[in-house]
Structures are given as C-alpha cells and as structure tokens.
Amino acid sequence: MNTYEIEALPAQILPDHYYRPKVRNRRDLLRRWYMNLEVVHVSRGAIQLKSGDKHVRVLGEALIASAPTEPSYVIYLSSLNEWEIPPDVALNETEKQDIVSAIRKHFQDSSLIVEFE
Incomplete structure (x- = not known):
C-alpha cells in the first residue's frame, strides 16, 4: 500500500483545531480537513x-x-x-x-x- 504525504498549509490559512489524517491511498487525497x-x-x-x-x-x-x-x-x-x-x-x-x-x-x-x- 502506498502512502502519500501532503504538504501542510500555512498556519494563517488553517486554524490549529484542524488536522489532516495520514493519506493511505488516492481516495484519501479527496477527503476534506477534519476537526480535531x-x-x-x-x-x-x-x-x-x-x-x-x-x-x-x-x-x-x-x-x-x-x-x-x-x-x-x-x-x-x-x-x-x-x-x-x-x-x-x-x-x-x-x-x-x-x-x-x-x-x-x-x-x-x-x-x-x-x-x-
């Protein structure tokens, strides 16, 4: 299984209470940001x-x-x-x-x- 990495967005764009789960496949690339x-x-x-x-x-x-x-x-x-x-x-x-x-x-x-x- 391939693991893709996504670059983090700058802090001024994305608040601290959001995180991006580790991407395991191509379908995960299309998912949204999740609230923590x-x-x-x-x-x-x-x-x-x-x-x-x-x-x-x-x-x-x-x-x-x-x-x-x-x-x-x-x-x-x-x-x-x-x-x-x-x-x-x-x-x-x-x-x-x-x-x-x-x-x-x-x-x-x-x-x-x-x-x-």
Whole structure:
C-alpha cells in the first residue's frame, strides 16, 4: 500500500483545531480537513466537546442499559445548532458530522452503545 504525504498549509490559512489524517491511498487525497474534536465531559443530560478554542454542547440522555446490546446514551441531533463558544455561530453540516463522529468514537472506545435521534 502506498502512502502519500501532503504538504501542510500555512498556519494563517488553517486554524490549529484542524488536522489532516495520514493519506493511505488516492481516495484519501479527496477527503476534506477534519476537526480535531474531543469529548471533554459527559453528564446525564449533555455531552461537551471542544476543538481548539471552540466549544459545543450536545443535549442527550443517559440510559441504564439492561443488556450490553442496548444503548447507554441517546443524543438529540436537533440540539446541534450552534457553537457554545464562540456564541451565536451556527454549525455547518460538516461540523455536525464531525461532532457525531467524535461522540460515536468516544462511546466505541468505552465499549458503550450510543443512539442518535
């Protein structure tokens, strides 16, 4: 498998909270820049994520799963509207997808099931 390297863009063009994954094949060359989102806090009613100086809170609900195949958290996608910091800045579809991916990865790493409504 060939590995292609991409030159980094100057810092004034690309903010710190974006990164480019290592390219493994030609298809990866066509992919977009990804936000480096991390889950900061999970509570019974919300999940907080941050990416550099941006913060977002996604509403949800913690559940008591009676079986390992049942979801332990439900995320309300209708609550994905805008960034908490900076205030009143709307989320675009790409950012929403990145947030969902970060939440899904966080729960997969913990061997828990998350459901999106």
